[in-house]
Amino acid sequence: MRTLKTNVYILLRVPTVTVGTLSCDPDYFSLNVKTQRKDLYDREEELAFLEKSVELPITVVTGIRRVGKSSVVSVFLSDKPGMLVDLRETGPNPSARELFKRFEKALNSSRIKRLWQFLSERIRGISVGPFGVVFERGVEQSMTLSALFDLFEDYASSERVVFTIALDEVQEARGYKRLQAAIAHSYDYNKHVRFVLTGSQVGLLEDFLGERDPSAYLFGRAVSRVEVKRLSKERSLDFLNKGFYACGVDPPKELEKVVEALDGIVGWLAHYGNYKLKGLSTKEIIKNAAMLELEEVKKLRGKYYLPILQSLAQGSASWSYIFRFVRANVDTSERQFNEALKQLVKYGFVEKNKEGYSIADPVLRLAVSKTWKNFEDW
Structure with a gap:
């Protein structure tokens, strides 16, 4: 040692x-998002798929929380023209200003100085300062995301490259319909722009894509899909x-x-x-992780979520078992219960499988069952 x-x-x-x-x-x-290939363990299959996915304008990357989606996409982009836009914690209805600030940050992280100059020469309200590109206040009122994506197209065409816009946890901004509209516009008109959309909350990601909503902007558009899975x-x-x-x-x-x-x-x-x-110690590490997961659960407002998770603390369970467990602990109707269970699946806390339902994250399972208290250094 x-x-x-x-x-x-x-x-x-x-x-x-x-x-x-x-x-x-x-x-x-x-614990940061990986940016270099050498620091990303394995994932050759996922990276190879992303390399081939440029045939379609949209690629969707799914997988449960903390499985490494952001790192896979970040490493994929590390040697390509593109940017990774972090949409975590924007809230479902972010302002245009908030989204444009996220794009500003992503552009600066990309370090593509030729693109910075290209944008500053064409958009009033965008300048290049000592620390990168600056979106001045009000620029979001003078131009749309669709127009911004069109400029990325112009830049990529002039450079004879494909430009990739990765939107990390895109379902977080699901309430901002202009984002879906802008992606749909780019899908239809921009030949040199590609989108990679990541999402842990698969149900909400499907809502963002409008897969069951014919009136949605992205409904019916073909997408490539790759799932980042757990390690064996x-x-x-x-x-x-x-x-x-x-x-x-x-x-x-x-x-x-x-x-x-x-x-x-x-x-x-x-x-x-x-x-x-x-x-x-191992017990301290597991406790810390379990407390982080409980904080995530607390963000869900409703009296049915925790009883549902508690019913699954020991493993997979059928719908009828979960319903009986929840009804024994809180007053609920079948409709209310179904809606709560549906939301837990949508948000990625619960998975539906052959045995019924189960908690997706092993640490969340430890947190709900309080079995993290049993851990010691082995």
Whole structure:
């Protein structure tokens, strides 16, 4: 085991921990969205699919939360003209100003200075400053997203390239209909612009695409689809082993039990590796993750959601079992129950499978059942 120099880190909802200064290459355990291919474990199949997906204007990337969709798309874009627009926490009805600020940030992260100059020369209210492109206040009133996408088309055509706009967690902005309209416009008229839409909340993503709504802007348009799946147990174990060795640290002996508990969700595996390197116990790491998941559940307003999740805490269950469990704990009608269960599926907290329904995220299952309290360092 490498001898470590000591530094002090303060972590959210966990105690101050004395840890070592480590240099990891590749850095599999980074909690940020990956930007370099070497730091992204596996995913050759998903990246290869994205390379071929330029045949259609829209590619949809799905997968449950923390499975690594954003990192896959970010690495895909790392050597291509394009940008990744983070739409997380915009709220379902973001303002035009909020969306344009998200595009501004994405343009600056892209580091495509020729595009910055191209836009500033053609749009009043867009300038290039010392830190990148600047969308001045009011620019969202003088132009539409459709017009912005048309300018991306003009730029891509002049450069003889395909320009990719990746919208991460696009369903978050589902209430802003002008975004759907702009994508539909670009789909129909722009030959050099492609969209990659990611979403963890599959039901809401389907609503955004208007798959069952003939009046929706994107209804009926062909899309490519790729699912980013959980890692197998073997790949999960390999990920953790390689991650620790890349940091010059011998892997803990408990890895097989950790893999069993975290069920192939690469975000949680990286979370475990990251905080294990910082000196936390396994119980502290799992508790921290469980508290994060409970915070997500608290965002759902309604008295039926938690009882439904509690009914699934021990594994898959049928509709009738869940309904009986919920009705024994809260006063509910079948209609109210069905609507709550439907929303949990839409938001990606619950999956429908052959056995009935189950909690999608293993850490959420631990949080709801409170079994994280049973974890110790193995």
